[in-house]
Amino acid sequence: MQSYIFRKKNQITLISGILILSGLFSHFALENATLFTWSFIIASVFGGAPIAIQAYQALKVKVISIDVLVTIAVIGAFLIQNYEESAIVTFLFLFGSFLEQRTLNKTRSAIKELTEMAPESALKQMENGEFEEVEVDEVDEGDILLVKTGAKVPVDGTVLTGKGHINEASITGESVPVSKTVDSEVFAGTILENGTIQIRADRVGEDTTFGRIIELVEEAQDSKSEAERFIDRFSKYYTPAVLILSLMIGLFSRDIELAITILVLGCPGALVIGVPVSNVAGIGNGARNGVLLKGSEVINDFSKVDTIVFDKTGTLTVGNPEVAEIVFYGANREEVLGYLASVERESDHPLAKAVLQDIGGTTFSTVEETEVVKGGGIVAKVKGHRIAVGNVALMEKENVALNKNVQRDVERFEQNGNSLVLTAVDGELKVLMGIRDQIRPGVKQDLQKLKKLGVKNLVVLSGDNQGTVDLVARELGLTEAHGHMLPEGKSAYIEKMQAEGQIVAFVGDGVNDSPSLALANVGIAMGNGTDVAIETSDVVLMNSDFSRLPHALGLTKSTASNMKQNIFIAVGVVLVLLASVLFSEWMNMSIGMLVHEASILAVILNGMRLLRFRLRGKNQND
The missing domain is CATH 3.40.1110.10 (Calcium-transporting ATPase, cytoplasmic domain N)
Incomplete structure (x- = not known):
């Protein structure tokens, strides 16, 4: 029965809304008090059922959730025969939940798009030399596969014959197709826009670059930042506190309606949802633009970085000396x-x-x-x-x-x-x-963007001779340059900067960079680097596209700012509502619930702005 009610939650919301409109029509147009009353009674019972079930499930695990507060408020309003309030509160709560779900689904659209882009089948060469369509799970390393125009590349591999142009936007975020010929590397999930190629499967399943992207982003979205953990702890104690406050006010004032109204207005819905929606939207934007942010904690740390340390070869330079x-x-x-x-x-x-x-x-x-x-x-x-x-x-x-x-x-x-x-x-x-080695094209402009985003120190640490490192530093306008650095020397220098109070990000691509990537506050790996470097890092720039670094920093700063905005909106609305109910006469339970649901929608829509984030001009835009 419970699962049936949950499946029909949207239909219940619609019926409640129709019943409320019918009641209002009966009262104002027909002047029929009986029809008016029964419309709101039925709407209260219908709308209250899914909320009461959720409240019961929360209490079973000893949690006083928002649903518990609303259920108590609705029952109280029903008992004092305030059927209009109970019906409108349940409808607004259910309708708000419906809007939340719809908008939250949009914030997760980046991951949904990635998952949908995952290839499901492949044309595999069989023992007789013919190509047959098989499930992508049946492809093993070393198999020969055929990819035709318009098809998705099923695995990571190497081109054996043929040529064509492949759209690698799902991997790199870059929409311009890339030319592929014999011996070129291709990635699962990318699309062959023209031509026909045969490839050798090098990495299959979850080991493909595409599979790792989905896994990393899903893990990141499931992780919680310090701010989220604080809010979880806060709401755990805040919600019972609201319940106790309303009981005390009810006992001292003997005004049950006032106590019930405080229950509704004190719900911390916007506070609980505001920070997660910002994180999910920020991580989703990064995934669609060739930046993998491995968790909410990374967003918080990266947004505060004031020093970025670079390895030289393969990072500031092309890596093809x-x-x-x-x-x-x-x-x-x-x-x-x-x-x-x-x-x-x-x-x-x-x-x-x-x-x-x-x-x-x-x-x-x-x-x-x-x-x-x-x-x-x-x-x-x-x-x-x-x-x-x-x-x-x-x-x-x-x-x-x-x-x-x-x-x-x-x-x-x-x-x-x-x-x-x-x-x-x-x-x-x-x-x-x-x-x-040649300096990467556009790196100088990208470094200038990092400075405008608030990075004070740009440092290069390299195993190359000091003269080479100084030349690169002068050309790029770096703050510091240190050559003849062994891996342990780089790590020691990062520790020294951290001891001085600097928040350090390290950008590298090699095995020898792994200690520094792990030690820095934020480790940033170039996507074409070694597997060890990518696994050790906190941020991955796919396809080793250095221009993604300013976007990543701007995105994390905007995401961190967005979190604060949502917390301000959530707390501000609750304080205004509580002050209004205590010190004004116009506030009631229905108006309070309407404002409460509007605040939840506001923080969700505010968070969703991050999905459209682009770094433009001199400043980051969120």
């Missing part, structure tokens, strides 16, 4: 380059990839006894020779002599903004390479 300058010392260049390429092939560091790309075709040799020197480079044996590849610190550790000419070259390379890769064979320096 190239050899810009090179000096050889001694003969046997081809042989030395072969040794260097053989050793660098053992590493996945961006500088190693740049070296290999520059060397091109060469003769590779077997590498033995490889030792990775943390923050220094690699030492290995190739054809019986001890090969050391790394920075100046590694050369000093290996006792490689750097004469004055070499020192001048090193200084010149650093001044030109190069990262250095030195190669020594059997303790003798053979090659000095200068490798430069």
Whole structure:
């Protein structure tokens, strides 16, 4: 019976409204007192049923909810034969609940849209070579899939054949289609707008980028901020306090109607719902714009950030460095380059990839006894020779002599903004390479936006040489720049800033950034970074789009401000209503309930404004 009544809640609301209108028509047009009275009695009983059931369920778990207060008020009004008040209060309460549900569903629309965009089927290559449509859950890693024009990419994978343009808005928030050819990476949930491609499944199910986005955002929306936890505790004690206050007023004044009215007016509905709706809308906006905010607590912390620390490579720069300058010392260049390429092939560091790309075709040799020197480079044996590849610190550790000419070259390379890769064979320096990375397009403008949003300190910490880091800092107008930083050095520097009272966000993309991401007040990972960095972080910028960072900061500031506005509206309305009922003659239960429901709708609509948030001009708009 209870479930049936809940299913018919909207119909009950409609019937109550019709009965109230019928009663009013009977009174004013027909002057029929009996029909007037019975219309309001039936409306009270109909409308009160779902509210009373919810109150009973709350009391079963020892919670005095808003439904309990309204139920007591309605029963009281009914007993003193104030049927108009009881009927109108139940209708307004049910109608307010209906509007709340509708508007709250809209705030969760971003997540609903994401879930609906999840692919359900795939064209999988079977053993006979033919492609058959299967459920996406039946796709395994390594399977070959066919994606046709207009279809959703079912999994994360790599293009094997074909080409086309894919709309990646569901992943990156960017609506401009991206060209895909052989060896390009594609993501589940994106749409192939033209062309036909075959892909190899690399990640399936919840492991896909799309699956992780949905999981992270749903977890974020289920989490509670400090403000929400406070309000939960507050309402737990506030609601019984209202009940006690109304009883005391009723006993001392002997005015039962006044006591019942206070019960209705004191309901903390807008206060309870105001903060969650702001958080849900803010997280939803972020999800649709390529920003994953991992929880309500993150919004609160990020909105207060005054210092942002950046890793350099892959964050401020493109992360695709190239050899810009090179000096050889001694003969046997081809042989030395072969040794260097053989050793660098053992590493996945961006500088190693740049070296290999520059060397091109060469003769590779077997590498033995490889030792990775943390923050220094690699030492290995190739054809019986001890090969050391790394920075100046590694050369000093290996006792490689750097004469004055070499020192001048090193200084010149650093001044030109190069990262250095030195190669020594059997303790003798053979090659000095200068490798430069390009600054991300638009980063300077994005950093200016961060400053306008209230960030006082922009700091870069990098393992590169000081000259390279200084060059980047000057070009981008950063506050501080520190080079030669190992992972533990970055963490120590963040701790130092926090000890000075700064609220620090760290932006990085590599495994070596994970300690700093975890230590900072807010860790921000570039979406194309490592899985470890993304899991450790609090905020993820999908597709490594740096321009999302100002949007993310502006969004969290607007969300935090929106929460405060909703708390002010909720508390202000309750205080005004209570003052009106105690010190004025015009306030009654029906008017109070109407204002109460209007305040709930007001905080919901105020929160929903965050769904349309865009960072425009000089200031953030909410």
